[in-house]
Amino acid sequence: MNNMTQFNALGFTAAELEKLIFHSVEKAVQYQFSKHAPTKTEFLSVKAAAAYLQLSVSTVYAKTAASELPHMKRGNKLYFEKDQLDAWLREGRQQTRQDAMEQAANYTYKRKGGRNV
Template sequence: MNKPIFLGVELAELLNGVRQICREEISELLQKGITQAKHDDEFMDMDQASVFLKKAKQTLYALCSSNSIPHFSKSGQNYFKKQDLIEWIESGRKSKKKEAQPNRLLFTNKHKI
């Protein structure tokens, strides 16, 4: 039986080559994902969090003292996890104008302005 040949390479060899390339690419992507996850789990001190959030350190101290921001305290120092801060920021997301407009219409119909 004749085996199909593509550019001088048998089909089985071509498939094995494609599989190997896929394995290598997937392995590289997984490694990058693991590295990124490790960076998100690292702790930041007050200076690093201040730069990351673009907020003054005094503002962060006030947020920490009122427990308004996720943080850890040890020996009088405050520490933050990057992923916790990202989630904290995203939790304050406001609705878009198109989403908020129906609520405004209900309000104006109910309370004639």
Template sequence: MKQFTFDDLPNIIGKLFVKLDKIEKLLKARKIIDADKNEELLTIEGAAELLKLSVATIYTKVCKNEIPVNKQGKRLYFYRAELLDWIKSGRIKTNAEIQHEVELKFNSTKYK
């Protein structure tokens, strides 16, 4: 590695700022692209393709509240990020478990 003198510092710092600025721009651009991709809205066919499931299976999971879904009128929409988070979670709570948690929460705040 080359030895630098005190007189070289202003020039070196200037180059470092330029390089850092480029790196920041690249990271911000990548973050925006990733955010847009994760906020992508999918139809039921797109969700089925992403999850490698049939459309009928997706409808069944929606009816059983087993999968995150947004409904607008008669149409179902899925956010890519929510589906990926759902897959990563590995396990979805049943309606009975959710009800049990609500009851526990209600009982713990009831007596305060």
């Protein structure tokens, strides 16, 4: 059985199969480009960052002076990247009681001579 007979057995004409392959390749290329496309970074001013973090402007200035808050400075202006502020907020996550119990159990288990509780 030759190749054309096999395509006809599937119910596709050569033109339909060519169109299907073209669209599949086009979708794959678009997917690859969308994966590697640079994301748009959102920068905030001091006032916008203070509003976003629900802090006063003076607190934001104090935290940047103490290098507690990620920021950028160009000239006399401070800028904050929204993604970095989100990461900074996540770093302040407090452990739950369950997290602390699991961490303690792992520590005693891994400790030399320790036992599994």
